[in-house]
Structures are given as structure tokens and as C-alpha cells.
Amino acid sequence: MTSGPRVSRPAHEAGLETRDPRELTYLRSPVAIRERSAKVLKHVEDGQSPWFALSGDGLEAAVQATLAVTRERFPNPAAIPFHSRWRHFEAGGRDRWSALAERLEGLPREEIARRRMDLAVVSVLLDAGAGAAWSYREPGTGETYARSEGLGVASLHMFAGGAFSRDAKGDPLRVDAERLAALTPLDIAMGFQVKAHNPLLGLEGRAELLRKLGSVGLDRPGALFDIVANGNAGGGSVKAEAILAAVLDKLSPIWPTKLGDVWEHPAAGLVPFHKLSQWMSYSLVEPIEGAGLAVEALDTLTGLPEYRNGGLLVDAGALRPKQRVLLEKAFKPGDEAIVEWRALTVMLLDRIAEHVRLHLGLDAARLPLVKVLEAGTWFAGRRLAAERRPGGGPPIAIESDGTVF
Numbered sequence: 001m002t003s004g005p006r007v008s009r010p011a012h013e014a015g016l017e018t019r020d021p022r023e024l025t026y027l028r029s030p031v032a033i034r035e036r037s038a039k040v041l042k043h044v045e046d047g048q049s050p051w052f053a054l055s056g057d058g059l060e061a062a063v064q065a066t067l068a069v070t071r072e073r074f075p076n077p078a079a080i081p082f083h084s085r086w087r088h089f090e091a092g093g094r095d096r097w098s099a100l101a102e103r104l105e106g107l108p109r110e111e112i113a114r115r116r117m118d119l120a121v122v123s124v125l126l127d128a129g130a131g132a133a134w135s136y137r138e139p140g141t142g143e144t145y146a147r148s149e150g151l152g153v154a155s156l157h158m159f160a161g162g163a164f165s166r167d168a169k170g171d172p173l174r175v176d177a178e179r180l181a182a183l184t185p186l187d188i189a190m191g192f193q194v195k196a197h198n199p200l201l202g203l204e205g206r207a208e209l210l211r212k213l214g215s216v217g218l219d220r221p222g223a224l225f226d227i228v229a230n231g232n233a234g235g236g237s238v239k240a241e242a243i244l245a246a247v248l249d250k251l252s253p254i255w256p257t258k259l260g261d262v263w264e265h266p267a268a269g270l271v272p273f274h275k276l277s278q279w280m281s282y283s284l285v286e287p288i289e290g291a292g293l294a295v296e297a298l299d300t301l302t303g304l305p306e307y308r309n310g311g312l313l314v315d316a317g318a319l320r321p322k323q324r325v326l327l328e329k330a331f332k333p334g335d336e337a338i339v340e341w342r343a344l345t346v347m348l349l350d351r352i353a354e355h356v357r358l359h360l361g362l363d364a365a366r367l368p369l370v371k372v373l374e375a376g377t378w379f380a381g382r383r384l385a386a387e388r389r390p391g392g393g394p395p396i397a398i399e400s401d402g403t404v405f
Contacts (some may be wrong), residue, residue: 001171008291009391015354018140018152021317022259026122026395027262027270027272028248028259028272028274029241030241030278030300030301031274032272032300033271033274033302034302034347035273035347036265036268036269036272036343036381037268037271037302037342037344037346037347038278038345038347039090039265039267039268039269040236040265040267040268040271040340040343040344040347041343041344041348043265043267043268043340044076044256044340044344048267048310049267049322049340050322050323051321051322051323051326051336051337051340051341052319052320052322052337052340052341052344053319053320053322054318054319054320054344055317055319055320057316057317058316058317058319058320059318059348059351059352061316061317061318062312062313062316062317062318062348062352062377063077063355063356063359065312065316065354065380065383065384066133066312066352066356066372066375066376066377066380067356067359067360068380069278069354069375069376069379069383070322070360070375070376072376073347073375073376073379074151076368077360077362077375078366080367080371080374080375081371081374082280082282082285082286082371082374083281083304083370083371083373083374083378084282084283084285084286084344084370084374085120085123085124085152085280085283086113086120086129086283086286086337087374088123088148088149088151088153089123089152089153089156091145091149091150091152091153092141092143092145092149092361094136094141096153096156096213096257097116097118097156100156100159100160100173100313103173104173106225108344109182109187109291109292110225110229110291111289112287112290112291113222113225113287113288114174114220114222114223114225114226114287115173115174115222116222116286116287116290117221117222117224117225117284117287117288118159118164118174118220118221118222119155119156119159119175120221120280120283120287120335121150121175121213121221121222121224121280121284122155122159122164122180122221123151123155123156123159123205123273123283124214124273124279124283125206125209125210125213125254125276125280126151126154126155126188126206126209126210127151127152127155127192127276127279128201128205129147129153129201129202129205129307129398130146130147130148130150130199130200130201131199131200132146132391132392132393133152133198133199134146134150134192134194134198134199134201136151136153136154136192136193136196138153138157140156150262152176152394154192154193154322155191156193157191158191159172159173160172160173160176163187163319164176164177164179164180164183164210164330165179165189166178173252174220175220175221176219177213177214177215177216177218177219177220178214180211180213180214180362181214182211182214182268183207183210183211183314184207185206185213186205187202187207188200188203188206188207189203190209194235198254209254210366212253212254213251213254215253216250216254217250217253218250219246219387224243224246224247224284224300225252225287225288225291227246228242228243228246228284228288228289229291229293231246236293236294237293237294237295237296238293238294238295238296239295239300239385240281240285240295240296240297240298240299240300241301242247242302242389243281243284243285243288243295244274244278244301245280245282245318247277248260248277249279249335249354250272250312251277255399258356260274260276260277261273261274261275261276261277262274263333263339264334264335264336264339265336265339265340265343266334267341271339271342271343271344273305273343273346275304275305275306278301278302278304278384280285280305281301282301282370284377285298285370287398298368298369298370299364299369299370301346301370302346302349302350302369303346303349303350303353303369303373304373304378305342305343305345305346305383306345307341307394307396307398308377308381308382308385308394309345309349309373309377309378309381310342310344310345310381310383310394310396311384311395311396312380312381312384312396313344313348314341314346314376314395315381315384315385315388315395316380316384318348319341319348321396326396327395327396330395330397330398331396331398331399331400332398332399333398333399338398339398340353341396349369349372349373349377349384350369352372352377353367355368355374356372356375357372366386371372
């Protein structure tokens with residue numbers, strides 16, 4: 001057994017920029033995420049991991065925790081929505097987007113889709129872990145929100161106030177590259193009510209992501225709608241994988257390397273996750289469908305390997321840490337233990353989804369993975385965390401820089 005964490009290098013340290021372009025294309029695909037994560041899973045199943053052991057009883061406990069939350073939140077499974085940024089905009093039961101949409105009446109539905117995508121892209125990029133000490137007090141309602149809901153509500157209010165528009169007074173409900181390129185950490189701090197007693201993790205990283213977004217060659221993030229729509233060969237539907245491909249292709253310059261969220265593991269080589277890009281892709285589905293295009297094959301995308309879904313697996317006992325250090329220190333995203341935890345999360349979320357569907361009598365068409373995440377693995381992870389730790393933090397701590405997570 002090892003005495004400390006081995007470090008997995010991010011892609012730019014592995015010299016990936018000189019590799020075969022076909023490999024780069026592969027590593028950006030959902031197929032690669034599952035294939036490489038499956039190798040990590042086998043490594044753990046074979047007892048070769050110094051970090052984790054699997055438990056069938058623990059996986060069933062994770063399934064039951066998910067089912068309990070699902071039945072509580074959605075007595076009618078047909079009413080389960082997508083797991084996307086739009087749910088956070090509805091925090092506290094308030095339909096904040098509908099109130100904004102009234103100001104867009106008369107615009108073509110394609111333009112409304114672009115503006116919704118403007119908001120979703122920026123908000124997702126601001127959605128890295130906030131930390132337990134931060135919260136946002138919403139103007140007007142006085143309600144306070146923390147973590148993902150707080151980040152979502154805060155970013156929506158910045159959008160509503162024209163913080164990302166080149167014409168904040170005349171046309172506030174849009175996001176323009178020239179404004180993003182000029183954003184500073186102070187702008188984000190003001191919009192997110194950051195103060196000494198209300199610190200936000202990764203403030204500099206968030207601002208840097210948005211500045212880079214302003215220089216990727218898109219005049220606005222909503223231009224992704226045209227890229228996706230024009231790539232459907234005139235049909236009335238688009239593939240979910242095509243949305244992810246557009247996101248990874250057009251937004252890759254904002255990451256330290258073209259590959260972004262790709263890391264090394266000794267059992268699988270380079271393991272891609274593209275967590276934030278997939279979260280963004282899921283969050284673009286509703287704007288695209290609102291413009292009249294159906295999004296197909298949602299289950300091509302994977303579950304999101306982040307601390308709520310991964311935390312569910314640890315807290316339910318599906319993943320059993322072999323070393324106490326996993327629960328005692330903070331790790332970097334590239335550390336082997338974290339890469340392994342995330343790969344196992346990808347694979348086990350697929351298994352949980354299969355079991356949840358069986359229990360609810362639904363197939364993948366009626367309950368795709370993205371709805372299982374919302375129904376919920378994400379909420380079950382949050383609930384177990386709140387029961388086990390003050391503040392509801394994850395069982396394994398990850399140092400956030402405001403980008404990967």
C-alpha cells in the first residue's frame with residue numbers, strides 16, 4: 001500500500017500537443033470517457049488499486065438512496081426534468097427565466113435560444129465549487145442561496161443586469177465577447193457579493209475562464225446554437241454528442257490545453273472526463289429544444305464525475321477508501337486517487353441508472369441518464385453529505401481552482 005498520493009499529470013504535462021490528431025479527436029468523445037473509465041474500473045475490481053475497493057451492497061445502498069430522493073421529489077417519474085443549469089435558476093421554486101423572457105417577447109425563437117445559451121454557457125463556467133463559506137443573498141427576495149444554487153442565481157442576476165453585454169442599458173440580456181474579454185476578478189466579486197467574510201473559491205480562475213471565452217473567436221456564446229443547428233443537415237433533430245463536440249471544439253482555447261479535463265492514470269493511460277463541457281452540453285439542450293429542434297441520444301453523454309455524484313458512492317459505501325488519507329487531506333484534480341474516483345463515478349452512475357429504471361419500470365428513452373442525475377444521484381449525494389459532515393462538504397476534498405470542478 002502506498003504511503004501518499006501519486007500524482008496524475010494533466011494533459012499538457014504529458015506532451016499531448018504533439019500526438020496524432022485522431023487520438024485527440026478520440027479523447028474528446030464520450031466513447032473514450034467510458035472506455036478509459038472502464039479500464040480504471042477493472043483495475044479496482046481486480047483489487048489492484050491502493051485507493052478504493054468496490055462493494056455491491058454499497059452500490060445497492062446508493063441505488064436506494066437515489067430512489068428515495070427520486071420518489072420524494074417526483075411522485076410522477078414522467079415529470080422529471082433534465083439535470084441542467086436551468087434547475088439552479090429555479091432555486092426556491094422561482095421561475096426566474098420566465099420573468100426575463102417576458103423582456104424578449106417579439107424576438108425570433110432562434111434568437112431567444114441564442115440568448116438562453118449565452119446565459120447557460122457563462123453560468124456553467126462560473127459553476128466550479130464555491131466552498132462552504134460562500135453564499136448569495138438575492139436582491140428583491142432577500143433569500144440566501146449557497147453552492148450551485150447560489151452560483152446559478154448570482155450569475156443569472158449578473159446577466160439580467162447586463163454585466164456581460166456590450167450594451168448593458170440598451171440590450172442587457174445577452175453576452176458579448178468584447179465585454180467578456182474585459183472582465184476582471186473584481187467584476188465577479190461584486191456580482192457574487194464576495195467579501196472577506198463571504199469568500200468564493202477560485203475567483204481568479206472564474207474570471208480568467210470568462211476572459212478567455214471572450215477570445216475564442218465567437219462573437220457570443222449563443223453562436224453555438226447556429227453551429228449545432230447548421231450541422232444537422234436540415235433535419236429537425238440534433239445528436240447530444242454533436243452538442244458536446246461543438247462545445248469542445250469551440251471552447252477548447254479556454255482550457256490550459258486543447259484537451260482540457262484529461263488526466264493520466266496508471267491503469268488506463270489518458271482518461272478524459274470533460275465534466276464541465278458535458279454539464280454545459282446538458283444545459284444547452286433546453287434552449288435548443290425551445291427553438292424547435294429535438295435532441296436525440298442523450299445517453300451517449302456520461303454521468304458527471306463531480307463531488308456530489310462521486311460523494312454519493314463513497315458515503316453510501318459503494319466505494320470504500322483503502323487509506324485514511326483519502327478522507328483527511330485535500331487532493332489536486334490530477335492526483336491519481338481523484339482521477340480514479342472520477343472514473344469510477346462515470347461507470348457506476350451508468351449502473352445506478354440501470355437499477356433505478358428497473359425499480360421505476362421505465363426504459364432509457366423515458367428516463368435517460370441526465371434525468372437520473374436530476375432525480376437523483378446529485379441530490380442523494382448532497383443529502384448523505386449533509387448527514388455525515390458539518391456543512392455538507394464532500395467526503396474527499398479537492399483543491400478547486402475555479403475551472404475543472
